[in-house]
Amino acid sequence: MKRLALILLVIATMSACKQDTKVIITRSDIQLASDTLTPEALWAMGRIGSYAVSPDGQRVAYQVTYYSVAENRSNTILYIRPVCSDSVATANEEVFLGPGSDPVWLDNNKLAFASKGEIWTMNAKGKSRKQLTKTGGAVEGFLFSPDQQKVIIIKAVPFHDIIKERPADLPLSQGRVITDLMYRHWDHYVESIPHPFVLDIKSGKEFDILEGFPYECPMEPFGGIEQLAWSPDSKHIAFTCRCKTGLDYSISTDSDIFLYDVESSDMDKTRNLCKNGCEFDVVPDEGLAYHTDNLLNPTKTLKNQAINKKDYGSDLQVGYDQNPKFSPDGRYVAWLSMERDGYEADRQRLCVYDLQQLDKEPSAEAKVYVTEEFDSNVDDFVWGDDSNTLYFIGVWHATVNLYRTNLKGEVKQLTNDQADWGALATVPSASAEGSPTRLLMERHDFFHPADLYLVSVLGDSVAEEVQLTHENDHILSQLAPGSSEPRWCPTTDGQQLLYWVIKPPHFDPSKKYPTLLFCEGGPQSPVSQFWSYRWNFYIMASQGYVIIAPNRRGLPGFGQEWLEEISGDWTGQCMHDYLSAIDEACDNLPYVDRDRLGCVGASFGGFSVYYLAGHHDKRFKCFISHDGAFNLEAMYTETEENWFSNWEYDDAFWNKDMTANAKKTYDNSPHRFVDQWDTPILCIHGEKDYRINATQGMSAFNAARMKGIEAELLLYPDENHWVLKPQNGILWQRTYFDWLARWLKQ
DSSP, X not given: OHXXXXXXXXXXXXXXXXXXXXXXXXXXXOOOSSSSOOHHHHHTSOEEEEEEEOXXXXXXXEEEEEEETTTTEEEEEEEEEEOOSSSOOOXXXXXXXXXXXXXXXXETTEEEEEETTEEEEEETTSOSOEEOXXXXXXOOEEEEOTXXXXXXXXXXXXXXXXXXXXXTTOTTOOOOOBOSSOSEETTEEOSEEEEEEEEETTTOOEEETTTTOOOOSSOTTTOOGGGEEEOTTSSEEEEEEOOOOHHHHHTOOOOEEEEEETTXXXXXXXXXXXXXXXXXXXXXXXXXXXXXXXXXXXXXXXXXXXXXXXXXOSOOOOSOXXXXXXXXXXXXXXXXXXXXTTOTTSOOEEEEEEGGGTTSOOOTTSEEETTTTSOSOOOEEEEOTTSSEEEEEEEETTEEEEEEEETTOOOEEOOOOSSEEEEEEEXXXXXXXXXXXXXXXXXXXXXXXXXXXXXXXXXXXXXEEEEOOOTTHHHHTTSOOOEEEEEEEEOTTSOEEEEEEEEOTTOOTTSOEEEXXXXXXXXXXXXXXXXXXXXXXXXHHHTTOEEEEEOOTTOSSSOHHHHHTTTTOTTTHHHHHHHHHHHHHHHHOTTEEEEEEEEEEETHHHHHHHHHTTTSTTOOSEEEEESOOOOHHHHHHHSSOHHHHHXXXXXXXXXXXXXXXXXXXXXXXXXXXXXXXXXXXXXXXXXXXXXXXXXXXHHHHHHHHHTTOOEEEEEETXXXXXXXXXXXXXXXXXXXXXXXXXXXXX
């Protein structure tokens, strides 16, 4: 008996060890059978993520995530390579550091990184790994102070203000007693929230900055460590917080930037930089007209709020404020700022606060908006070494390029590439005054996934762009290249619309190709030179399709007026814009086969597909809708972020005196036009999608089948608004292209 027990113990131990020593997934050596981009080749590509430049500016540490379809999981690997400006770095200059993510340089030869929910350190050769924290795997993000004596750690804390704790004597109960809104967010039920803790590295003691407060920091669902920043002297922390819960949270985007004194660790001394120096604990929800005192109709006041500005000055910011960054000299804090509450797609401006004005009488002099000349969004930014210059990226005319501004708000465009530039960081330099400013940036386009580039700025122009990484060249070199071009066409209201034409590899202009109208989501997301691992134009073109991708009404990069025309008018001009683009392409591009047109899209693009299915006048031979809204009345109360439907629909469907825009929105909900559906449709949805619930996709599929229309439903029990798991991703691509081939290639 003892012998049997011993054998079982050995087997169990071996099994546990086997589980703990999974094979490390690294760069794929895939060899393609042809020069066509396939789903398998797409998932074999490495995906570059966060990166950091060494203090001397000589090396960059960066992470790459690799996926295994067979194992249905991923690994994230850290690398180091030189930051060289005279030649392209070669593969043999790359140093493999092993598993980990979120690299941070502590000095020129030591790094910190995250692994399995803890902070670790190692040398620049990937050796001498040491675990810095022991939290039981609770670390969700971290940020070292400049003096490296402290580190901010993001950890989840229990939150049961809205979902009550389960009774202790019913541990197996799966029921949730819910008392207010925002009980779930994106893809999870809200039973914990993130809080920032400050850990003293020497003593090991830590404290929760927001202890006792029921507020998130960073903000869910997408906020990370970028929503906090250390001052250069390590004495203060600037952080992002939306001081709301429940219904107030669900209908408001009003977040603020707070300045926290680390030495006192006293929240009573924490200052609200968005409300002109108010202290943290006196931020009044009562100043907002939609507060719960008006529960019977909280939607009526969102677009025309009666904000009480008397106590806070005339420059009260009530929209999203996030991602603070201190200037190198510590005098200023800059952050991304939206003006209007409830409008998640408001223009994102760059705001600068002069901390020398902090204790003076509130005035407009404390804050200045330095990108007012740029009539589009600031996506990311960094300070220049002089604490007077800021570099930022933003979309204009369907490309994301690099810009510069100063404290006077004088904006200058620095790059003009048919590509999208991504997150940016300054590269320290010991060169003499007058030498170029060096930035490390990420770049991608329709046919190239992200790589890192060194961009040197001299005067008013870019002196040099050097590609540092070539993560997927071994795959891209096996593929036939595609091509894209922008075209402009007139709209039905006399405007000009830009749309992308993406052509297949081995393109022959004398042939006719099946063509896809791509409907963008958002509804305010740009159709720029993006790279996606699902909605990927390269793989669509490689399968033999021409893609027409319009920058229809409601998209940024064409001025705020163009963008805002979609709110309250989802089925108006933007739908005309879609049809204007595809009609112009059919009339003027001889290789577009008007008898083989498909229409595809996700999120708002999926809504667009459902709407056009009842209004396309037999243009299209098939439709594909992913995570699209089908019934807007149901969507209004189903979605978790209620500010979105409040703003976009203009009013609640139950209000008898609803606005004209709201009445038009609900009257034109796609589900009301199923009687006019006559075309095969594929519906795709994730059951963990709490933004647009899966019932929307199921309802659309059921309606199509009950009407006798050919339809398929691809339903994922384990995916949210996106498709993130490798095998699910492969199934998505195969189903997508099988459906298109069935109706457009036979």
